[in-house]
Amino acid sequence: MKPALADQLAAAARLLAAVAAGQSLSTALPALPPSLRPGVQALVFDALRHWGLSMALRRLLCRQAPPPLAAALLELTLGLLDAAAEVAGAAEAGSVAGADAAIPATASAAAAAAYQASLRHLATPPRPLYPAHTLVDQAVAALRPLRLPPALKGLVNACLRRFVRERAALRAQALRDPVARWNHPLWWLEQLQRDHPQHWEQIVAANQRAAPMVLRVNRRRSSRADYLQHLKQAGQEATPWGADGVQLAQPLPVEQLPGWAQGWVSVQDGAAQLAAPLLLGAVDAAALGAPSQPEPSAGASAGASTGLGAPAPRLRILDACAAPGGKTAHLLEAADAELWALDLEPQRCERIAHNLQRLGLQAQVRCGDAADPGPWWDGQPFDAILLDAPCSASGIVRRHPDVLWLRRPTDIAQLAAQQRRLLEALWPLLRPGGHLLYATCSVFVAEGEGVVQAFVQQQSDAQRLPAPGQLLPGCGAGATIGPDAAAHASGAIGDNLARETDGFFYALLRKRA
Ligand SMILES: C[S@@+](CC[C@H](N)C(=O)[O-])C[C@H]1O[C@@H](n2cnc3c(N)ncnc32)[C@H](O)[C@@H]1O
Known part of the structure; x- marks a missing residue:
């Protein structure tokens, strides 16, 4: 039996309040009863993709801040009421053009087009749609499962009904706030504008879409x-x-x-599927004595040949931040290698083992700190290292819309310092002539180009090889930027990047022999 809408609203409001309090959905969602999960996930993802606007509307409607759960319930329902009115308006106008009202007057033509495209894309999966009167009734009914005082009924009822009556004016007023207009925290928008002045609007629009599977x-x-x-x-x-x-x-x-x-x-997203062929392609090219030219589209078979007919020694690879093991598994599917899969967190190490078992693959799974190799390293150098460093996850907002609201501006510098420490700690574990692939799923320059440039300047035996550099969501191949862009433009890394991907950063380093 389908759960009542009031129960779904209550569960989604709890999740939204949890995100507001700094909790990740990745931990909160699996705790829901299975019967509620799909519907509630759809509600809360939709709410997060419009939260900037619904928070601004809620502030306009409530002179005093309500308790956090009631605020979350109101914001969730305001988003749904807005979606219902938007679609009704579009249907009346005979097209999606009814959504034009959401486009800020100051937006460029490119941004307006991207915004339109994002709205079209939002049609699959469709926004959860309910008639306005049902939403108001069910939001009031949701106060009970939320164990909120019945005295809040009047407030919830009045706010929502006023929004239905005065939507156009309230919306116009709310959209003056850039957080409402672009659905991103202000510091994030400003950082994107500094880092990607040509592309920030496309990135922002892409972050509102559901990513393909x-x-x-x-x-x-x-x-x-x-x-x-x-x-x-x-x-x-x-x-x-x-x-x-x-x-x-x-x-x-x-x-x-x-x-x-x-x-x-x-x-595994397409951008993440570039890691294994980039690293193995570099190893293959080096084994063949050719200048290193990673070719992800060709697929890698590294580790099996020397080009001289003699069997190559088994590659020794370290995947230094491996959990849950997506890139570990891809490396093992493509190469016969002795692979060490390291992660800091014991529970996440279990996930690596579980995933490898399903795929029929084997690795040395180690639990330890990549920044402190002493306790887990056997002293034998690695031929290749993948450092898929912990990062802001700012490139995967399409899949994890809570990330937008969980990060704090100070996180980025802290993460960059941690990434630099990991790179410095792992470099001595690489044999001379070996390759290290540095990756993050971030769009911020400080976590990508910033880390690698500072490292290469200080490390005289580190040589940069062609790699995709910065991939940006919503921009396709056009957004590959940084020193590696020339290699990309010349086709050195294949044509995979003509497709839209998550935001990612890849830099390939060789240790001079
Ligand atoms: C981006 S995720 C890795 C994703 C993984 N490579 C994949 O493709 O499935 C980063 C991982 O780094 C781990 N991590 C964070 N700090 C670490 C450290 N100091 N040493 C080892 N692992 C660390 C986290 O637990 C997390 O699992």
């Missing part, structure tokens, strides 16, 4: 062509992505994917 085919279990056939037989539309990837036309629960339990595929 991209899979990585385990080439030890199936070819990509065969897997596409399996999907077709299951009635799922899909297109190839990069060397091993498949992008689904519509997201699916993983249990419904052909061969999921048998380890045929994993879920």
Whole structure:
């Protein structure tokens, strides 16, 4: 039986209040009863993608701040009422053009187009839509499961009804606030404007969209062509992505994917699928004595050949921040290697082991601090190191809309200092002639180019090789920027980046022999 809307609103309001208090949805969502999870996740993701506006509206409507749970319930419901009115307006106008009212007068034509595109994309999956009177009634009813005092009924009722009556004027007033207009915290917007003056509006628009579901085919279990056939037989539309990837036309629960339990595929964004071929491609190229030219689209088979007919020694690879093991698994699917998968957190190390087991792969899973190798390293240098460093996750807002509201401006400098420490601590573990791939899923320059440039300036044996540099969501290939952009423009890293990806940063370093 479908849960009552009031119960779903109450659960979603609890989650929104948890995010407001600094808790990540990744920990809060799995705690929900399974019957509530899909509906509540849809509600709370939608709320987070419009939270800037609904917070501004709630402040206009309530002279005094209500208790946090009531504020969350109001903001959630204001977002839903706004969506219902928006769609009704668009239907009346005969197109999505009714959404034009949301475009700020100051926005450039490019931003307006991006905003329009984001709205079109929001149609799949559609915003949760309910009639206004149902929403008001159910929001009032949700006070009970939230255990809020019945005295708040009047406030909730009055605020929501006033919004329904005066929506256009309240909305126009709220949208004067840039946080409401762009649905990003002000410090984040300002940092994006400084870091990416040409692209910030596209990034902001992309962050409002739901990301596509991209899979990585385990080439030890199936070819990509065969897997596409399996999907077709299951009635799922899909297109190839990069060397091993498949992008689904519509997201699916993983249990419904052909061969999921048998380890045929994993879920991994296209940008993250570039790590293994970049690192293995560099190792392969070096083994062949050629100048290093990573070619992700060709797929890597590194570790198996020397180009001289003699079997190569088994590659020794360290994945230094490995959990939950997405890139570890891709490396093992593509290369015969002795792979050490390290992570700081014991529970996350268990997830690496669990994921590798499903995929039929084996690694040395170690729990330890990459910044302090003494306790876990055996003193034998590695041929290749992947440092997928802990970061702001500012590149994956499409998948984790809570990240926007959880980060604090001071986080970025702290993370950059931590990333630099990890890079410095791991460099001595790399053999001369070995390769290190530095990656983050951040769009902030301080965590990418900033870290790597400072490191290379100080480390005389570190040489930079071509790599994608900064990938930006919503910008396709056009947004690859930084010193590696020339390599990208010349096609050195293949054509994968013509597709839209999460925000990522990749720098490839070689240790001079
Ligand atoms: C971006 S995630 C890695 C994602 C992973 N590479 C994948 O593809 O599935 C960063 C990881 O770094 C781990 N981490 C953070 N600080 C660390 C440290 N000092 N040493 C080792 N791991 C660390 C975190 O626990 C987290 O699992």
